[in-house]
Amino acid sequence: MTTIPTDPQTVPTDDELPPTPTATPKLPRSVSALVFLRDQGVFVLWGVLIVVFAFVGSPYFFTVDNAMLVANAGAVTAIFAAGVGIGVMTGSLDLSLPGTAAVAGCVCGWLLTHGSPTWLSLLAGLACGLVIGLINGLIVLRGFNSIIVTIGAFSVLSGLAAIITSGNTFPGLTQLEFMGTRHYFAFGGFAGVPAPVLIVAAVYAIGFVFLTRTRDGLRVMAVGANPEAVRRAGINSGLYKVIGFVISGTLAALGGLVSTATVTQASPTASAGIIFDSLTAVSLTGIAMSGGRGSLPRVLVGSLILATIANGLLIRGVQPYWATVSTGVLLIGSLFFERAIQAGVANRLMSANLSVHQKKV
Structure with a gap:
């Protein structure tokens, strides 16, 4: 510890004093509040929705059984949303997911109806998603726009699914009930948890750990934020962009298989x-559509919000199409909200920096 003399004749000058540690600058409260609202809103x-529907939908909404219904209704959406x-997050929007889901379900259904084992049929369906994601990623790496590529893939995959089934369906796929309509008891037998809910829990747990606790997951996020910086750091940014497409395609295939299992037909x-x-x-x-920022737990809650709205309106006797209207309003509103938050943060940071500069002057 350095002792500073008290004698006026021996007091050191400012240049002789030991450096004073500087504290990390804090964000203004208004900016912190906006960032919190953006990330945790x-x-x-x-x-808020749960509280509102708990009152207006009493006594049916706020029950364990209805909670399971909401979770089950949002499960498939949650898989696709992941x-x-x-x-x-990787900076590439894949719009071919519905087509991938259809092909995966139809391939699985075709194999099951032709006597293949259940495990092999499911693996084949997942493999379809992996291969489709790989092809999409490799095409995008050639410099093509990901939205145009995946829209084209959507069209191609829709046709392939119809070719596989000859335009019909594969009904009676009871082999898949274990991952669709079956309930498993949890919490000591207190509540029967639908199989899709357990699948979603596993998907999000694995995805969260991958994106936040593994080197490859962090690189996937970094590619979405700044692919050029990642490339200059010596990392193959193209590889991790393709990995993002592969993960998206595989999850789409899983969503298609869960949907097939729920209705027991492809x-x-x-x-x-x-x-x-x-x-x-x-x-x-x-989540910024430009990539590099996001959180899977928040994506899960976003899926549950849609299911909660649909369930609450149904309990109140409101026609189902109003849920579709509310979904569209939420989508447009979220875009305006994101822009307003970003503008607010930028303006307040500029004001704070200007004030600090003026004080120094």
């Missing part, structure tokens, strides 16, 4: 509503 919104979210129909709901769930979380 989706949790606040979900909490694929969309990871794609967006259909070649590729619903564009899947990507619409998934984009809405992702947009609600404040």
